[in-house]
Amino acid sequence: MANEFQPLQGMSDIYAPEIYLWRMMEERARAVFNAYGYDELRTPSLEKLSVFKRSIGDTTDVVKKEMYSFKPSKHELALRPEGTAGTIRHLAGRGEEGLNARVFYIAPMFRYERPQAGRKRQFHQVGVEATGEANPLADAECIAMQKNLLDAWGLTGSKIQISTRGEPSDRKPVAEGLRAALRPFENELCEDCQRRIDENVLRVIDCKNESCGKIVDQIPSAIEFMSPASRDYLDQVVEALSAMDIEVTVNPKLIRGLDYYVHTVWEISHSALGAQDALAGGGRYEIALGKKGIPGVGFAIGFERAIMALNACGITGEQFAPDGGIWLVSLGEAALKENMKLARELRAKGIRCGMELEAKSMKAQMRKASRSGANTVVIRGDEELEKGIAVVKDMAEGSQQEISLEEFVRDA
DSSP states (O other), X not given: OGGGGSOOTTOOOOOTTHHHHHHHHHHHHHHHHHHTTOEXXXXXXXXXXXXXXXXXXXXXXXXXXXXXXXXXXXXXXXXOSSSHHHHXXXXXXTGGGGGGOEEEEEEEEEOOSOOBTXXXXXXXXXXXXXXXXXXXXXXXXXXXXXXXXXXXXXXXXXXXXXXEOOXXXXXXXXXXXXXHHHGGGGGGSOHHHHHHHHHOTHHHHTOOOHHHHHHHHHSOOGGGGSOHHHHHHHHHHHHHHXXXXXXXXXXXXXXXXXXXXXXXXXXXXXGXXXXXXXXXXXXXXXXXXXXXXXXXXEEEEEHHHXXXXXXXXXXXXXXXXXXXXXXXXXXXXXXXXXXXXXXXXXXXXXXXXXXXXXXXXXXXXXXXXXXXXXXXXXXXXXXXXXXXXXXXEETXXXXXXXXXXXXXXXXX
16 A cells, blocks of 8 residues: 555655755756856757657667657657757757857656666756857866866765767767777677677777676777877867866776767766766767757766765755744734734745644644744734734743844844
């Protein structure tokens, strides 16, 4: 019977006190993005399946295995598995304005995969997209902004690894070079990687299988098959970050899995997550929607993963709980009505205020005040109403005093 009240597997209810941590993260994210000149965008959770196939790529695991898709009419639809494709779909429809935009999103995403720690079927991401032609300084600024956000949340000490997917013209020589290098070891690769050699050879590079990793260490990196211009672009990004005192490590084995990436890709880790320390990532992309190719750079951070790191650092929702506010205790029907009026005045000032909405004993009302976490209790009965005063009790100290109602409301 208890399962009747549980959310679907891989999905969660988010409530107090954890929700206070979520609210802190959202508020600080909006503050950081505002400082960099980004505006919020909210796209639908449901899109045409083609939006993701064209942008993420038909051969990616996300499209082939992990999307919630269905066909209720002539169009196949899908719940968004990531935020970039829908964002770019929106920006592509805004003409020239959309080709030079700075937007961010905070939204739920959906992937049908085995639920595990920090990875759910409904998960939440905060992400940004800055459209515009490839520019090493824009990539460096995006990485700096992501680092600023993690620091603002309290996740200082994160580590950044960076690499490159090269220019679009590099894709063929990179794929051919890697295939040729891997063919002698093909029978030693895992089953997935044997398939990936022909389907999406770059995914062999970041396979988590230990034996595949040893083989990858023996072959040239993807960067070695790229043009001098692509390698120079990466150098410029690293130099710009160094000028901002942001330390990064170039890791040629870092391959972001989506087909739309070009040039800079990066991943951020944090030691608080233990051995599986990947926290977030991002990169430069070029997404084709119809006849348009939309270039840009962006990143995404999973809230659930970031919260695991925050909790490991001792940062919890309780630390960001709202002020306990005021609780009004009403002794009698007249006080109950007058306290309704007082509560409205206090709430209009933005003060958290609670009260019992039916006549109950003082003992019962004080118990409820205590459970609410109120800092202050205001007690009024017939005598206090007649005198225009209130008995104000400090819940932490246990002390109380009589004060004029006018003075209390003024100073509240």
